[in-house]
Amino acid sequence: MSTTPELVIRGGTVVDATGERRADVRVVGGVVVEVADGLAVPEGATVLDAGGCVVAPGLVDLHTHLREPGREEAETVETGTRAAALGGFTAVVAMPNTDPPLDSAESVRNVYALAEGAMAQVAVAGAITVGRAGERLAPMAELAALGVRLFTDDGDGVQSAGLMRRALQYATGLGVTLGQHCEDRSLAAGGTMHEGAWSSRLGLPGMPSEAEEVMVARDIALARATGGRVHFLHLSTAGSIDLVRRARADGVPVTAEVAPHHFTLTDGCASGYDPVFKVNPPLRPQEDVDAVKAALADGTADAIATDHAPHAPELKDLPFDQAPPGMLGLQTALALAITELDLPLARVLALLSWQPAAIAGLDPAHGGAQGAPVAPGSVANLCVIDPGATWTVDPTAFASRSRNTPYAGRTLTGRVRHTVLAGEPVVIDAEAQR
Amino acid sequence: MSPFPSHLLSMDDLDAATIAEVLRVTDSFAEVGRRANPKVPALRGRTVATLFFEDSTRTRMSFETAAKRMSADVLSFSAGSSSVKKGESLRDTIETIQAIGMDAVIIRHSSSGVPARVAEWVDHCAVVNAGDGWHQHPTQALLDLYTVRQSLGGGQEGTDRFRGLRVTIVGDIRHSRVARSQITAYAALGAEVTLVAPATLLPPSLEGWPIAGVSHDLDAVLSGTDVISLLRLQAERGSGAYVPTMREYSAGYALTARRALQLPTDAIILHPGPMIRGVEIASDAAELPSARITDQVGNGVAVRMAVLFLLLGQGSLEGEAA
Numbered sequence: 001m002s003t004t005p006e007l008v009i010r011g012g013t014v015v016d017a018t019g020e021r022r023a024d025v026r027v028v029g030g031v032v033v034e035v036a037d038g039l040a041v042p043e044g045a046t047v048l049d050a051g052g053c054v055v056a057p058g059l060v061d062l063h064t065h066l067r068e069p070g071r072e073e074a075e076t077v078e079t080g081t082r083a084a085a086l087g088g089f090t091a092v093v094a095m096p097n098t099d100p101p102l103d104s105a106e107s108v109r110n111v112y113a114l115a116e117g118a119m120a121q122v123a124v125a126g127a128i129t130v131g132r133a134g135e136r137l138a139p140m141a142e143l144a145a146l147g148v149r150l151f152t153d154d155g156d157g158v159q160s161a162g163l164m165r166r167a168l169q170y171a172t173g174l175g176v177t178l179g180q181h182c183e184d185r186s187l188a189a190g191g192t193m194h195e196g197a198w199s200s201r202l203g204l205p206g207m208p209s210e211a212e213e214v215m216v217a218r219d220i221a222l223a224r225a226t227g228g229r230v231h232f233l234h235l236s237t238a239g240s241i242d243l244v245r246r247a248r249a250d251g252v253p254v255t256a257e258v259a260p261h262h263f264t265l266t267d268g269c270a271s272g273y274d275p276v277f278k279v280n281p282p283l284r285p286q287e288d289v290d291a292v293k294a295a296l297a298d299g300t301a302d303a304i305a306t307d308h309a310p311h312a313p314e315l316k317d318l319p320f321d322q323a324p325p326g327m328l329g330l331q332t333a334l335a336l337a338i339t340e341l342d343l344p345l346a347r348v349l350a351l352l353s354w355q356p357a358a359i360a361g362l363d364p365a366h367g368g369a370q371g372a373p374v375a376p377g378s379v380a381n382l383c384v385i386d387p388g389a390t391w392t393v394d395p396t397a398f399a400s401r402s403r404n405t406p407y408a409g410r411t412l413t414g415r416v417r418h419t420v421l422a423g424e425p426v427v428i429d430a431e432a433q434r
Numbered sequence: 435m436s437p438f439p440s441h442l443l444s445m446d447d448l449d450a451a452t453i454a455e456v457l458r459v460t461d462s463f464a465e466v467g468r469r470a471n472p473k474v475p476a477l478r479g480r481t482v483a484t485l486f487f488e489d490s491t492r493t494r495m496s497f498e499t500a501a502k503r504m505s506a507d508v509l510s511f512s513a514g515s516s517s518v519k520k521g522e523s524l525r526d527t528i529e530t531i532q533a534i535g536m537d538a539v540i541i542r543h544s545s546s547g548v549p550a551r552v553a554e555w556v557d558h559c560a561v562v563n564a565g566d567g568w569h570q571h572p573t574q575a576l577l578d579l580y581t582v583r584q585s586l587g588g589g590q591e592g593t594d595r596f597r598g599l600r601v602t603i604v605g606d607i608r609h610s611r612v613a614r615s616q617i618t619a620y621a622a623l624g625a626e627v628t629l630v631a632p633a634t635l636l637p638p639s640l641e642g643w644p645i646a647g648v649s650h651d652l653d654a655v656l657s658g659t660d661v662i663s664l665l666r667l668q669a670e671r672g673s674g675a676y677v678p679t680m681r682e683y684s685a686g687y688a689l690t691a692r693r694a695l696q697l698p699t700d701a702i703i704l705h706p707g708p709m710i711r712g713v714e715i716a717s718d719a720a721e722l723p724s725a726r727i728t729d730q731v732g733n734g735v736a737v738r739m740a741v742l743f744l745l746l747g748q749g750s751l752e753g754e755a756a
Contacts, residue, residue: 200637203546203569203614208638272554273547317525319545321567 005029007423008041012050012384015346016057016373017354025055027380030423035374048418048425050384056349057371058090058120058381058419059334060357062179062257063154063233063305065326066092066122068114069107070099075310075401077111080330081118082399083308085426087330088352088383088416091121091370092308093360096132097155103127103138108146119426119434121370121381123360125150128167128178134159137167144174149361152179154233157215159185164219168228177229177255177359180219182240183281187211192321194267194282202270204320207282209237216240220247223254231359232256234307236281238291245300255359256295257305260336261327263292265406275316275323276406279309282325296341296351303356304348306333310402328405331398336407338387338414345387369422382420389415399432438744441553441561444570445618453579453622454593456740460580463739466503467732476739476747477506480537485527486564487513487543492707492731493564497540497573500738504747509536528552532559537746540564546611560745568609574706575615577737579623581730582661585702596623600646602655604630604687605665605714608637608676612706613665617645628655630687634676635667652687656696663704664689664714680713691718702726 007027014023014035024039025032041047061084067075077094084092094111096102102111108124115122126143130136132153140151151171157180158164164180171178188211193199195206216232220243223230235241235256244256261279266286269277277283295301309326316323337348357363357371364372369379392411395403419427426433438455439447448456466472482501486494494510501508511531531539538560541549546567553561565571579596586595601620607613607629620627621644628647629636636648649655656662667683677683689703697703703715703725711717720727 195638197639197641200639201614201642203567203611205568206638273550314523314525317523319524319543319551320547321545 006042006045007048007380007420007425008039008045009048009050009055009382009384009418009420010039010041012053012055014055014374015349017350017371018373018375020346025374025382027420027423030380032374032378032380033376035376046425048384048428050417052386052388053417054345054385054387055374056383056385057353057374058383058421059088059352060360060362060370061089061092061306061308061330061333062303062356062360063259064092064094064308064330065097065310066094067098067310069110073312073401077114077118077122079399079401080308080310081115081120081122082432083330085119085419085421086399086416086430086432087332088334088385088419089120089330090381090383090419090421091123091357091360091362093123093125093150095154096125096127096152101127101132103130103132105139105142105146108143108148119432120421121362123362124148125152125154125179127151128153128158129163132156134163137170140170140176141174144176148176149366150177150179150231150359152181152233154179154181157181157183161218161222165222165226168222168226168230171228172226177231179231179233180215181233182212182215182219182235183207184211184214187214191282192278193270194284196267196285198267198270202273204270209239209284209288212237212281213239213243216243220244220252220254224252227253229253229255234259234262234281234305235295235301236262236284236292237288241291241295241300245295248300255302256300257303257356258292258295258301259305259307260329260333261406263289263296264336264340269406270320273320275318275320276327276404278320278323278325279327280325293341297343301351303359304333304337304351305356306330310400311404313403316404326404328398328400328402330400332393332405332407332412334385334416335391335412335414339412380420380423383416384418386415386417388413391415440745441549442572442741442745443549443553443561443563445572445575445615445622448622450593450622453576453619456576456737456744457580457583457593459740459743460733460736463743464733464736466739467736473503473505475505476743477501477504480746481507481509481535482538482540482742483509483511483531483536484540484564485511485531485542487541487548488565490542490565493542496734497564497738500735501742503735504739504742506742524548525555528555532556538562538742541566543567562741562745565611567611568614569611570615571611572615573734573738573741574612575619576741577730577734578616578663578704578706579619580733580737581704581726582702584729584733585726593623596620596625599625600658600660601625601627602630602659602662603627603665604652604662604689606635606667607631607665608635609668610665616663617643621645630655632677632683632686653693653696656693657698659697659701661702661704662689662697665706666708666710667713684713688714688716689719690716691722694719694722694724697724704730707731
């Protein structure tokens with residue numbers, strides 16, 4: 001990776017886990033060396049203008065589908081991390097539901113190799129079970145030895161309670177976290193959208209809220225019993241949020257993420273049968289959207305995660321019930337949070353940067369360099385955000401290989417201006433530099 | 435009356451006055467059907483395609499007969515014999531068909547929402563929903579209304595007789611596009627619709643549905659029923675699992691001649707077909723004089739002529755004169 005020898009980010013307001021202050025940031029050799037107001041610019045240094053902007057630790061996405069290997073027509077590590085950088089992310093956690101799935105040391109090493117020189121750090125989430133088939137445990141210790149800190153069969157939940165309990169017991173010995181895609185197959189199988197008034201009217205098979213909630217409740221019981229850490233992926237219902245809120249109050253070791261589409265869109269969006277609104281877990285009614293927002297406001301949700309799920313256009317032209325679920329998310333997540341959540345920017349950044357970094361084990365406390373305070377000695381993984389800038393979502397301008405955003409044409413507030421990856425400005429003035 | 439919509443995708447597209455207009459136009463075409471040479475030039479030079487991605491000989495024949503009686507050129511496309519089997523996408527199929535040049539496409543598909551999507555993709559081409567998934571089957575509902583109006587007699591023109599009419603729909607409402615269209619259609623004309631089914635065969639939510647009530651006891655509602663419509667148990671859609679056995683279902687919900695005795699004497703029995711005798715309707719009930727099942731099939735052609743005429747025949751597209 002080419003590192004700009006010296007870089008000064010000038011005129012911005014630094015916001016990180018320690019607070020907020022007017023300061024310029026000087027970076028040498030990829031590391032922050034000075035954070036102070038009115039820094040002089042040394043000769044030969046690159047200057048990034050941050051006037052009117054916020055300088056923050058780079059964003060960290062707990063939930064990205066990079067699709068490589070196996071579905072390169074939808075996304076690659078290269079295009080996905082470019083989209084990430086443009087969205088302000090300096091790290092993404094790559095989901096293991098690739099082909100082949102990331103359930104072996106070899107497949108994990110392969111993704112790390114693909115990610116060398118990528119525009120964002122790629123951390124791998126390993127599969128909990130071999131082939132994500134939910135039958136026997138994947139070699140978690142081998143993967144943990146390669147640095148994998150989060151395991152999940154995402155795309156599917158671990159259906160067997162017995163196997164999930166065993167996985168959690170095993171995980172406690174490794175110090176890793178299990179991410180769960182909560183979906184009880186016996187309740188959700190065949191479902192294409194939220195089961196409720198809209199699915200009934202549209203004549204589409206539904207996935208009831210309880211398909212998610214019974215697995216959340218089950219895994220809370222298992223986390224309580226084993227002491228194993230469970231991270232709940234993309235929670236979408238008021239009932240799930242309520243279960244997690246109570247579990248955390250009881251001190252059960254669970255964390256939770258929510259996705260931008262679950263705090264911005266409702267199941268009624270599917271009324272025209274456009275599969276761009278098909279996603280799993282499905283879009284829910286307004287009361288669930290309100291509960292997701294409340295979870296972000298009161299801390300029940302620890303992170304906003306994109307669930308960036310690219311699909312080739314021809315697949316989203318299939319009938320609604322046949323089209324694959326999933327939406328793009330990396331280039332819209334921050335702006336949706338700024339536009340749609342009534343939260344201070346520092347809180348939005350906590351949800352998109354240092355809190356997910358800690359869950360992913362990518363923060364300094366776990367030996368990583370993501371989500372760190374903008375202070376001397378920190379690796380310069382940074383993003384510079386213009387919180388007042390408005391822009392209109394144009395899918396054709398996205399870096400992703402796919403176009404399946406449900407926000408096309410929508411005007412959003414808050415734009416990523418620059419992204420700095422280990423001292424290298426990979427995005428300058430909203431343009432990818434490579 | 436609002437103008438006839440440019441597509442017929444759902445009964446939600448038609449208000450009461452427009453429905454009444456369809457029924458009036460149907461009267462004219464029913465008269466054509468009774469002639470020795472039942473053919474009129476109303477759609478001469480127009481091309482109509484039937485696109486059946488799901489088999490239905492009855493509905494396809496009914497639409498094609500309707501189009502031919504109006505002198506339209508008819509193209510018949512079935513998924514089984516087309517490039518769809520070779521993996522061509524729905525959108526490519528539609529664009530190919532549109533490039534050939536169609537004034538109307540009549541679509542049947544096992545997936546809900548396909549006609550609505552196609553209507554967004556085509557230009558200057560009317561889309562008629564001939565049944566999509568569990569969603570809608572509007573011409574079936576229209577022919578039911580026409581059959582009921584015919585049976586009620588008195589005042590051929592109006593639809594006033596539907597006001598307060600007690601309609602009972604029995605069976606697999608959850609998976610039924612016919613039920614969804616019927617409920618909207620009857621309610622639009624002021625009828626009081628009651629749904630009768632085991633709870634597992636009702637839609638998961640009835641929020642916002644224009645119905646008077648729901649019952650799980652057929653015998654309790656028969657004496658207060660003016661029109662009873664039986665629905666097929668959609669076994670091929672996995673409904674078998676929604677009731678323990680067909681026998682148990684039939685015991686509670688099949689219409690038999692004995693049960694039909696509880697109906698008022700002038701009540702009407704309808705079934706959209708195909709009937710599974712012995713499951714939702716006993717043979718003895720299907721043969722009762724009050725059963726209008728054969729009339730429904732016959733009226734289907736005239737109703738579909740009316741729909742095609744209202745969509746294509748009146749210069750509503752591009753201002754062309756009929």
